[in-house]
Amino acid sequence: MTQHHRLFFALWPDETSRRALAAQAQALVSECGGHPLPAGNMHVTLAFLGNVGEARLDALVSLAQNWPPLGGQWRLDRLGHFPKPRIVWAGSRMPSPELVALNSRLWRALANHGFTPPSREFTPHVSLLRQAERPAAQASLTPPITWHYDHLALVESLPEAGGPRYHTLARSAG
Numbered sequence: 001m002t003q004h005h006r007l008f009f010a011l012w013p014d015e016t017s018r019r020a021l022a023a024q025a026q027a028l029v030s031e032c033g034g035h036p037l038p039a040g041n042m043h044v045t046l047a048f049l050g051n052v053g054e055a056r057l058d059a060l061v062s063l064a065q066n067w068p069p070l071g072g073q074w075r076l077d078r079l080g081h082f083p084k085p086r087i088v089w090a091g092s093r094m095p096s097p098e099l100v101a102l103n104s105r106l107w108r109a110l111a112n113h114g115f116t117p118p119s120r121e122f123t124p125h126v127s128l129l130r131q132a133e134r135p136a137a138q139a140s141l142t143p144p145i146t147w148h149y150d151h152l153a154l155v156e157s158l159p160e161a162g163g164p165r166y167h168t169l170a171r172s173a174g
């Protein structure tokens with residue numbers, strides 16, 4: 001039987017923004033209910049691939065490893081809510097042109113390997129709370145958090161009883 005891996009490409013926060021996001025998640029629990037994501041799991045997904053067969057793994061690893069070095073920052077100034085999956089998230093009021101461009105570039109490269117880009121618009125977000133009962137009362141994230149990123153990661157999501165465990169399979173230089 002072919003083995004499948006649940007994969008996505010993501011950016012991981014630098015230490016300072018990770019701490020700030022974790023503190024923000026903790027502070028929102030009393031207001032929104034739900035459970036904060038473990039700080040080490042916080043990330044922004046650039047491309048979600050879902051279940052991918054073993055045979056396609058090498059090409060993805062190579063894509064990640066050969067991705068040009070990144071250097072950028074993302075300013076998070078907004079809180080949002082996805083009611084169906086019951087997620088409270090942090091993101092930005094104005095779409096970040098750098099992240100949108102990176103998302104497009106990545107999907108163009110993935111399309112060359114036979115992956116189909118999603119039809120839904122890209123809404124970069126960092127999930128802060130799962131199983132949230134309500135959105136945050138205010139839509140702004142104050143003070144804003146500036147996230148510095150320097151590499152792209154290909155990550156496998158491994159289901160575990162307490163929530164997914166993320167395992168980085170490959171990353172770009174940075």
Ligand code: 2AM
Binds near residue numbers: 044048
């Ligand atoms: P989430 O943070 O909003 O849950 C691993 O599951 C990562 O891929 C998470 O960042 C998750 O987003 C995202 N993800 C899961 N299912 C997805 C889907 N169908 N489309 C886009 N992203 C998805």
